[in-house]
Amino acid sequence: MLEVRWHGRGGQGVVTSSQLLALSAIKEGKYAIHIPEFGPERRGAPVRAYTRIDDKVIDIRSSVLNPDIVVVIDPGLVKYREMITDGLKKGGKVIYNIPDPSKAEVFEGFETYVVDAYHIALEVIKRPIYNTAMLGALIGVAKIVSLDTVYDALIERFGEKIGKLNIEAVKRGYEEVKKIG
Amino acid sequence: MADDLKTWRELPVAMIVDQPGNTVEVETGTWRALRPVLDPSKCIKCLICWVYCPDLAIERLEDDSVKINYYYCKGCGICAEECPTKAIQMVEEGV
Amino acid sequence: MGFIRRLNDIPREEYFAPGHAFCAGCGITSIIRMVLKAYEGPKIIVNATGCMEVASTLYPRTAWKVPWIHSAFENAAATAAGIEAAFKILNRKYGYNKKVHVIAFGGDGGTFDIGIQALSGALERGHNFTYICYDNEAYMNTGIQRSGATPMGAATTTSPAGRVIPGKPQGKKDLVFIAAFHKIPYVATLNPAFMQDMYNKLVKASQIEGPKFLHYYTPCPTGWRFDTSHSIKIARLAVQTRFFPLYEIERGKLRITVDIKKPKPLEEYLKLQGRFRHLLDPKNKHIVDALKEEIERNWQRLKMLSQLDFIY
Amino acid sequence: MEVKVERQIRTGLNGDEAVAYAAYHADVDVIAAYPITPQTIIVERLSEFVHDGLLDAEFIPVESEHSALSAVVGAAASGVRTFTATASQGLALMYEILYIASSLRLPIVMALADRALSALINIHCSHDDAYAARDSGWIEFFAENVQEAYDLVIAAFRVAEDKNISFPAIVNLDGFILSHSIEPLYIYEGQDVVREFLPRREPIVKLDPDKPVTIGALALQNYYIELKRAQAEAFEATPPYIRKILREYSEFSGRKYDFIKKYMIDDADIGFLVLGSTAGTMRHVVRKWREKGRKVGLISLTLYRPFPVDDLRDAVKGLKKLVIMDRSYSFGSPYAQLYMDVAATLYDEPEKPDLINVIYGLGGRDFNEYTAEEMWEKINRPGVKKIWVGVRGD
Numbered sequence: 001m002l003e004v005r006w007h008g009r010g011g012q013g014v015v016t017s018s019q020l021l022a023l024s025a026i027k028e029g030k031y032a033i034h035i036p037e038f039g040p041e042r043r044g045a046p047v048r049a050y051t052r053i054d055d056k057v058i059d060i061r062s063s064v065l066n067p068d069i070v071v072v073i074d075p076g077l078v079k080y081r082e083m084i085t086d087g088l089k090k091g092g093k094v095i096y097n098i099p100d101p102s103k104a105e106v107f108e109g110f111e112t113y114v115v116d117a118y119h120i121a122l123e124v125i126k127r128p129i130y131n132t133a134m135l136g137a138l139i140g141v142a143k144i145v146s147l148d149t150v151y152d153a154l155i156e157r158f159g160e161k162i163g164k165l166n167i168e169a170v171k172r173g174y175e176e177v178k179k180i181g
Numbered sequence: 182m183a184d185d186l187k188t189w190r191e192l193p194v195a196m197i198v199d200q201p202g203n204t205v206e207v208e209t210g211t212w213r214a215l216r217p218v219l220d221p222s223k224c225i226k227c228l229i230c231w232v233y234c235p236d237l238a239i240e241r242l243e244d245d246s247v248k249i250n251y252y253y254c255k256g257c258g259i260c261a262e263e264c265p266t267k268a269i270q271m272v273e274e275g276v
Numbered sequence: 277m278g279f280i281r282r283l284n285d286i287p288r289e290e291y292f293a294p295g296h297a298f299c300a301g302c303g304i305t306s307i308i309r310m311v312l313k314a315y316e317g318p319k320i321i322v323n324a325t326g327c328m329e330v331a332s333t334l335y336p337r338t339a340w341k342v343p344w345i346h347s348a349f350e351n352a353a354a355t356a357a358g359i360e361a362a363f364k365i366l367n368r369k370y371g372y373n374k375k376v377h378v379i380a381f382g383g384d385g386g387t388f389d390i391g392i393q394a395l396s397g398a399l400e401r402g403h404n405f406t407y408i409c410y411d412n413e414a415y416m417n418t419g420i421q422r423s424g425a426t427p428m429g430a431a432t433t434t435s436p437a438g439r440v441i442p443g444k445p446q447g448k449k450d451l452v453f454i455a456a457f458h459k460i461p462y463v464a465t466l467n468p469a470f471m472q473d474m475y476n477k478l479v480k481a482s483q484i485e486g487p488k489f490l491h492y493y494t495p496c497p498t499g500w501r502f503d504t505s506h507s508i509k510i511a512r513l514a515v516q517t518r519f520f521p522l523y524e525i526e527r528g529k530l531r532i533t534v535d536i537k538k539p540k541p542l543e544e545y546l547k548l549q550g551r552f553r554h555l556l557d558p559k560n561k562h563i564v565d566a567l568k569e570e571i572e573r574n575w576q577r578l579k580m581l582s583q584l585d586f587i588y
Numbered sequence: 589m590e591v592k593v594e595r596q597i598r599t600g601l602n603g604d605e606a607v608a609y610a611a612y613h614a615d616v617d618v619i620a621a622y623p624i625t626p627q628t629i630i631v632e633r634l635s636e637f638v639h640d641g642l643l644d645a646e647f648i649p650v651e652s653e654h655s656a657l658s659a660v661v662g663a664a665a666s667g668v669r670t671f672t673a674t675a676s677q678g679l680a681l682m683y684e685i686l687y688i689a690s691s692l693r694l695p696i697v698m699a700l701a702d703r704a705l706s707a708l709i710n711i712h713c714s715h716d717d718a719y720a721a722r723d724s725g726w727i728e729f730f731a732e733n734v735q736e737a738y739d740l741v742i743a744a745f746r747v748a749e750d751k752n753i754s755f756p757a758i759v760n761l762d763g764f765i766l767s768h769s770i771e772p773l774y775i776y777e778g779q780d781v782v783r784e785f786l787p788r789r790e791p792i793v794k795l796d797p798d799k800p801v802t803i804g805a806l807a808l809q810n811y812y813i814e815l816k817r818a819q820a821e822a823f824e825a826t827p828p829y830i831r832k833i834l835r836e837y838s839e840f841s842g843r844k845y846d847f848i849k850k851y852m853i854d855d856a857d858i859g860f861l862v863l864g865s866t867a868g869t870m871r872h873v874v875r876k877w878r879e880k881g882r883k884v885g886l887i888s889l890t891l892y893r894p895f896p897v898d899d900l901r902d903a904v905k906g907l908k909k910l911v912i913m914d915r916s917y918s919f920g921s922p923y924a925q926l927y928m929d930v931a932a933t934l935y936d937e938p939e940k941p942d943l944i945n946v947i948y949g950l951g952g953r954d955f956n957e958y959t960a961e962e963m964w965e966k967i968n969r970p971g972v973k974k975i976w977v978g979v980r981g982d
Contacts (some may be wrong), residue, residue, distance in 0.1 A: 298941060319667075333805060334805065335805040337805075338802035340800065341800060344802045344803065346801040347662070350654070351658035351685070353655075354654070354655035354658035354659045355659065355662035357648055357655070358620060358661060358666070359662040359665070359666050361618045361620075361648050361659070361662075361663055361672075362617065362646070362664075365617045365618060365645065366666070366668065369617065369644050370788075393655070394658065395657055397650055397651030399650065401650075404895030417651060434589040451847050545659060585901075
C-alpha cells in the first residue's frame with residue numbers, strides 16, 4: 001500500500017489533487033481512498049488530504065500517519081519541516097513546490113524532490129493554483145498511475161477547456177520535478 | 182359512548198381510522214342543557230340555522246325546510262339566536 | 277356549483293360528520309364544512325395539532341369523510357407541501373389524472389407562532405395549496421394561553437387580567453400581510469357571519485393556482501367566555517366594529533370586500549366577552565383607546581392600500 | 589469478494605455522492621432536505637440530478653430539517669417513494685417527526701451522515717445522532733464503506749417499502765470518514781437495472797380521495813397502548829423479512845449482506861464489536877494483531893435496529909472477552925449505548941464473555957493503529973469495565 005499526505009492551504013486545490021490521484025488509481029482498477037482532513041479551516045488556512053493506493057481492498061480508514069510520500073503544494077509551508085516530515089516513513093519522499101529551485105534545501109534522511117509549480121501554475125493556469133502541477137510532479141516521482149489516466153480524470157472533472165490547462169500543468173510538473181537529495 | 186374497546190390485534194394497520202365519518206354513531210345530544218324547538222310555520226327556509234349549526238344537527242330537507250336532529254344537538258342556541266323569524270326557541274331540556 | 281348568491285345555493289352534500297367533540301357553539305366547524313363544499317373535487321386535508329384535530333379525530337373515530345392527515349403542531353404547511361409534491365409526481369410520472377386540492381388547517385398557535393417557519397417556507401416555495409388559519413386568538417386546546425394572535429388587552433391564562441398587568445400587553449401580529457408579502461396569488465380574511473363573502477372567497481381560492489392563505493375568524497365561547505348562542509353575533513360585531521376587516525388580496529390587488537361605513541362602537545363587541553370584561557373598568561380605558569387606535573389605523577391602512585393598483 | 593459486474597460500473601465516489609446515486613437509481617419520487625454538513629453533498633447531487641432532468645422527482649428545498657421530514661411524511665403518506673438526508677443537529681430537529689413516521693408506518697428512507705451533537709459545535713463523526721433515533725421505530729443500517737452506503741440505500745428502500753415491514757429506515761454513514769472520502773465502488777448502470785430489484789412502491793395505506801382514511805388521529809388512555817403494542821409487534825416481526833431482502837440483494841448485487849459481519853471471530857478469545865467505518869480500520873488491526881499472535885476477532889453490525897439479537901448471541905459464542913466500541917456517550921447510563929444493547933442481549937445466556945466498553949472517536953477524533961494499540965493495552969488491565977481511548981488525560 002502506498003500512502004500519500006498532501007499539505008497546502010485552503011483554496012489551492014489540496015483536496016482536489018488527492019481526489020484526482022485516487023480517482024485515477026480507481027480508473028486503473030486499483031483500490032484507493034481519498035480522505036480530506038477538514039478542520040476549522042477556511043480559504044488560506046493549512047489543509048491536509050490523504051491518499052491510499054493498493055492492489056488489494058483497503059480496509060483502514062484512519063488518517064495517514066506514516067506516509068510514504070509527502071507532497072507540499074504551498075511553497076510557504078516548506079519551512080514547517082517538522083510538520084512535513086512528521087511520521088514520514090524512513091527513506092520516504094518529500095516533494096515540494098519552490099518558486100526558486102536554486103534555493104532548494106534537502107530534507108535530511110528523506111528523498112527530496114522539488115518543482116517550481118508556482119511558476120508553472122502562473123504561466124499555464126494564470127492563477128496561483130499549484131495542485132495539478134504538484135500532482136504531475138508526484139506521478140513523475142512515483143509513477144503511481146499513468147499520465148493518460150490523470151488526463152482523463154482532469155477532463156471529467158473540469159471539462160475540456162479548464163481540463164486542458166490542467167493537463168498542461170500536470171505534464172510540466174511531471175517533466176520538471178527534480179531530485180535534489 | 183358504548184364503543185367496544187378493541188384489542189391491539191384487531192386494530193387497522195398504521196393507526197388509521199378507516200371508516201370515514203364514523204363519529205356519526207356518537208350521540209352528542211346528551212351534552213345539551215337547553216333544547217331548540219322549531220315552529221315550522223314560522224320557517225322561511227333561509228337555511229341560516231343549517232349553515233351555522235356547529236353540530237350538523239339541523240337537517241336540510243328537500244324543500245330547504247329544516248328539522249332538528251336531537252341525537253347530535255349540543256344545545257348551543259346559535260340557531261335560535263340567529264333565526265330571523267324567531268322560529269326556533271330554546272327551552273329547558275329537563276321540562 | 278361554484279359561487280353563491282344566497283345560502284340556499286350552498287351544496288347539500290356534507291363531507292364532515294356530526295358526532296364530533298367540538299364545544300357547543302364552536303365556530304370551527306363552519307369553516308370545515310364550507311371548505312369541503314366550496315373546494316370541488318378530490319381533496320386532502322392536513323391538520324396541525326389543535327382544537328380542530330383533537331375534536332374531530334378521537335381514535336377510533338373520525339368526523340372526516342375526506343382523506344385527512346395530522347402529523348404535528350408546527351408542520352402542517354410542510355406536510356401539505358410534501359403531499360402537493362407527491363400528487364404532482366403521481367400526475368406526471370404515474371398517470372394519476374385527478375387534480376387534488378391540498379388544504380392545510382392550523383389554529384392561530386400553529387400558524388402565527390410555532391408553525392410560521394414552515395408556513396413561510398411553503399408559501400415562498402410556491403406550492404399549489406391552501407393554508408387556512410382558524411384563529412380563535414389563543415391556545416384554546418391547551419386551555420386558553422396567549423398567542424401571537426391574541427389581541428391587546430385580552431385575558432388568557434398566560435396573560436391574565438392581573439392587578440398590575442391587565443391582559444395581554446402586546447397587540448396582534450398581522451399574519452395576513454406577512455403571508456401576503458410572500459407575494460402569493462391570493463390571501464383573504466373570512467368570517468362566518470358573512471357567509472356569502474366567505475363562501476365565495478373559498479370558491480375563488482379553490483380556482484387559483486399557487487399558494488393561498490386564508491385567515492378565518494373563529495369565535496370561541498370557551499376561551500372568550502361568552503354565551504354559546506352568541507357565536508355568530510360576536511363574529512358579526514367583529515366585522516361591524518372593524519375589529520376584523522374583511523378583505524382579499526388577489527395577485528397583489530387589495531380589495532375590501534365588506535365595507536363598514538359606520539362602525540359600531542368597539543365596546544359592543546368587548547362587553548359580550550369575558551376575556552375583555554376588565555377593559556370596561558374605567559381605569560383600563562387607555563387600553564380600549566389603544567385598541568381603538570390600532571383598529572382605526574388598520575382600517576385606514578386597508579382603505580389607502582385598496583386605492584392602489586397593486587401592493588406587491 | 590466476488591463481484592458480479594454485469595450492468596454495474598466501477599467508479600470512484602465519496603459516500604455522499606454514492607448515497608445520492610443510490611436514491612437516483614432507486615427512482616425516488618419526492619426528496620425534501622435541508623443542507624447540513626457533512627450530508628450536504630447528497631442534497632446537492634440530488635438537486636443536480638433533478639435539475640438536469642436525469643431524475644424525475646420533486647425536490648423540495650425546505651426551510652428546516654423539521655420541515656424536511658414533515659414534507660416526506662406528507663409525500664410518503666400520499667403513496668410515493670421518498671428520501672431525505674441529514675446529520676446531527678438536523679436529526680435532532682427532526683426528532684419529533686421520527687416517531688410519527690414510524691407510527692404511521694411510512695417507508696421513508698433517510699441517509700444520516702453521522703456527526704457529533706453540539707455543544708460544542710463540531711461537524712465530524714460521532715454516533716450521537718444514530719443512537720438518538722434508536723428508540724423511534726426506524727430500521728437502522730450502518731455502512732462500513734462507500735460501497736455499502738450505496739447498496740444499503742437501495743436495499744433500504746426495498747426493506748422499508750416491503751408490505752410485511754412498512755417502516756422507515758435510516759442508512760448511517762460516518763460523517764467525513766465516509767461522506768467525504770472517495771473510494772472505488774460498483775454502481776448500477778441506471779434506474780432500469782435497480783427497478784428489477786426494487787419495483788414501484790405499493791403502499792399499505794395512503795391518502796386517497798377515492799378511499800378516504802384518517803391518518804394520525806388523537807388516541808388517549810383507552811387506545812394509545814394498544815396502538816403501540818400493535819406497532820411494537822409489527823416492528824419485532826421485521827427481522828426475517830429484512831434478512832430475506834438482504835439475501836436477495838446479495839444475490840442481485842454479487843455483494844454479501846447480512847445483519848452482522850464477522851472477521852476471524854470463530855477461534856478468537858477477544859472479540860471487538862463496532863459500528864460504521866471503524867469496522868474497516870479494526871479489520872486491518874485484527875489482521876496485524878493476529879500476526880503478533882493475539883487471538884482477536886471482529887464483529888460489526890450492518891443492522892443496528894431492530895437489534896440483531898440472535899446473530900449476536902451466536903457470534904460471541906466461545907469468546908472470553910467482548911470489547912464493545914461506542915462512538916458516543918450516554919450520560920447517566922451505566923454504559924454507552926451499544927454496550928447496553930449487547931449486555932441486555934447476552935444477559936440470559938448461560939455462558940457469555942466478559943464485556944468491556946470502549947468510548948472512542950468522538951467528534952471525528954482519529955481512530956488509528958496507535959489508538960487501537962492504546963485500547964489493547966487498556967483492555968488488558970485487570971478489572972477494566974469502561975474506558976476511553978484516544979483522549980488526552982487518560
